[in-house]
Amino acid sequence: MGKVFITQVKSTIKKPENQKRTIQALGLGKINRTVEVELTPQIAGMINKVSHLVSVKEA
Template sequence: MSEKKIKVTMIRSKNGRLASHKACVAGLGLRKINQSVEVIDTPENRGMINKIHYMLNVEEI
């Protein structure tokens, strides 16, 4: 059984953001602007994505 994945791309800088928002960026595995990662579609990952939606581009795979 394959798990659904989400492609997440950081499109805005994490400079000057709240500490909790920076923690969400790190939790998703993002470090640089325009870096993309694929994460498993879980409620935990969805929560982090929803919290910092303004600095991400999200695609369902």
């Protein structure tokens, strides 16, 4: 599987608790923080749940 860069672009304030936990599990938590992760089916599902809060770029 390939690697992707995930950047948080919106705040988690007033978002459901499960979305806040997903952002934390991805290694994010502050706006404009970027992480590089291996694109697995589990990570793809997490990205899908918080797609309105993050931007994704292929590595």
